[in-house]
Amino acid sequence: MKQKRAGTAKSDLKSKFNDINELLKMSARSGDFISTKISMPNQPISISYYKTLIDQKLLQQHVIHTLQTRSLDSEYKTLDEIKSWIPIENIEITDKVSRIQSKLLKGFALVRLHENDAAFALINVSSKQGMRTNNDTENEFSVVGPKVGFVEDIDTNIRLLRDQINIPNLIVKEFTIGSISQTKVAVVYIDGVANERYIGIVEQRLSDIDFEVVFDSTQLDQIMSDNSLTPFPLFLSTERRDRVVYALISGQVAIISDGSPYFVTGPSTLFDFFISPEDYYLPWILGSFFRLIRFFGVIFSLFATSMYVAITTYHYEVIPKDLLGPLIFSRQNVPFPPFIEVLFLEITIEFLREAGARLPTKIGQTLGIVGGIVIGQAAVEAALTSNILIIIVASSALASFATPIYKMSNTIRFLRFPIIILSAIWGGLGMFIGIGFLLVHITRLQSLGSPYSVPIAPLRFRDFEDSFIRSSYQFLNKRPSYLRPKTIHRYTPDSVKTSNDFDEE
Known part of the structure; x- marks a missing residue:
């Protein structure tokens, strides 16, 4: 019986030792994982840690320096001796793999006395670097949810x-x-x-x-x-x-x-640039509504001014009778054709944007508001543009800011100009030619060899759950199929069970 128990204990120890070695091998695949040996007079001591999670100064002063100093006087025999000598509180000694893994990833250093040991001393040398008030997100702000951003290190x-x-x-x-x-x-x-x-x-x-x-x-x-x-x-x-x-x-x-x-x-994919993290922090109905607003804003920003040029240049017949009078009255003193009128206002808006972005924050905000009002009012009074176009261009500029990613917002700003030019040359036909070229170009794009326009082209019905709308978390338990993940399931959704907390009498 004793031999059987001894064999079982030896087997468990071997199993733990193998699991720990697998954990260290997995961690060693990361470039920020360090496993080193400290040379001691009697025997080396191994220390393992993630350099991005720890305070290097704390590790050097309170762990490595202390161990090296103490080793000159006496020999290390147990981890308890190391624990008693290191001036850091709450040092834990354990051979549980789950505990070792959890602490390692929380910024603890693992100290092992012998290579064949399964037990480690877990020493808290974690760093609080980066968790400060000035690493908030500046260009991707959201009202709901965490605001932790990255820094330059x-x-x-x-x-x-x-x-x-x-x-x-x-x-x-x-x-x-x-x-x-x-x-x-x-x-x-x-x-x-x-x-x-x-x-x-x-x-x-x-x-x-x-x-x-x-x-x-x-x-x-x-x-x-x-x-x-x-x-x-x-x-x-x-x-x-x-x-x-x-x-x-x-x-x-x-x-x-x-x-x-x-x-x-x-x-x-194209849809990634119109998804905001805030969508996932709000109820799915509200998240889906605001996402659809963003898509509508992009479409309006892209085609509103080009449609104005096409209609006022070639297609007066599509204007409703009640709107035709105010439009004619608005443009009767404007000496330029609609194309020049739109181009003048669009370029003015771009000037204001660039000037506001390059100036200090308070001055830039003042310039954007005052400059927009003053220039718009002066342009109308000088008969350089119409009131209706001022409203369309201002709404179009406002809608372009609904895009959460600044790089995509710049793309939309740029694409407006070739579509305006096509509308000025061929009217509605030119506008649809521009849309056709745009759709063909998007469907031909790839990102790391993956289609840019998925889930529309190629068609992936299941991935529509998180594209135009954001579905409930009950249906978002699978990863996008177009990414070809090695494991498709993220979690197992359970149906919500309601219970009455009040005792019925």
Whole structure:
């Protein structure tokens, strides 16, 4: 009986030892995981940790320096001796794999006395770097939900990710890019979720980059792009942590360069640029309503002024009789054709936008409001433009800001001009020619080899659950099929059960 118990205990110890080694091997695949040995007079001590999660100064002063100093006087025999000597509270000694994994990913250092031991001393040397008041998101603000953004330090950014994705499967692979800058670039993905094809494409394209200085992640976005002759952004750039976390758990790959507060995620689709994290923090009916408002705003911003040019130049017959009188009265003193009138106002709006964006915040806001009112009123009184067009252009400019991602907003601003020109040449026909070219171009685009216009082309009915509308969480338990994730299910939804908390008498 004793031999059987001894054999069982030995088997359990071996099983724990194997599980711990598997955990360390999985963690070692990440470039920010460090496993090192401290040379002691009697025997080496191994220390393992994630460098992006810990305070390096705390580790050096209170752990490594203390161990080396104490080893000169006496020999370490047990982890309890190490625990009593290190001046840090709540040091835990355990051989439970789940506990070791949890603490490792919370910023603890693992100290092991012998290589064959299954027990570790868990020492809290976690860093609070990055969790400060000035790393709020500036360009992707939302009223509801967390407002944690990234900063210009790559280790801090990866720490912020690991705080939310608390599993060893979060893999970080580091590259050095830039013949002059030698910039550190990290590729982040979840092993077992992201498709290996996309991981391989990203790593290959980063390895092939020959560049001098990498200033920002958005430069890598352009260099890695599947098509450099398109105004559409093929990768989503974001400074929000929650957006990157959602992309990673969906099966996408994220790229970040040192010195940049922006992550680049891909493969992306056209719909990704109109989805706001706020959609998931509101009830699904409200989230879907605001998302549809965004899509309508983009369509209005893109085609409102070109439709005005087409109608007032070639198609007066489609104007309702009651509206024709006010329109004629508004334009009767304007000496320019509608095309010149629209072009003048659109370029003026762009001037105001650029000036407001480049000036300090308070001055820029004042310039945008006062400049818009003064120039608009003066243009109408000078008979350079009509009142109706002022309203259309102002509404169009306002609608373009409904896009959550600034890069897509710039694309919409640019696309308005060629469609206006086509409408001025061929009227409604020119407008539809522009729409046709736009649709063909979008359907031909790819992001990391994945179709840009999915789930519309190619058609994926199941992925419509999170495209034009945001469905209930009961139906969002599967990852998007076009990402080809290795595991399709995210969680198992249960039906809501209501219960009466009041006792019936």
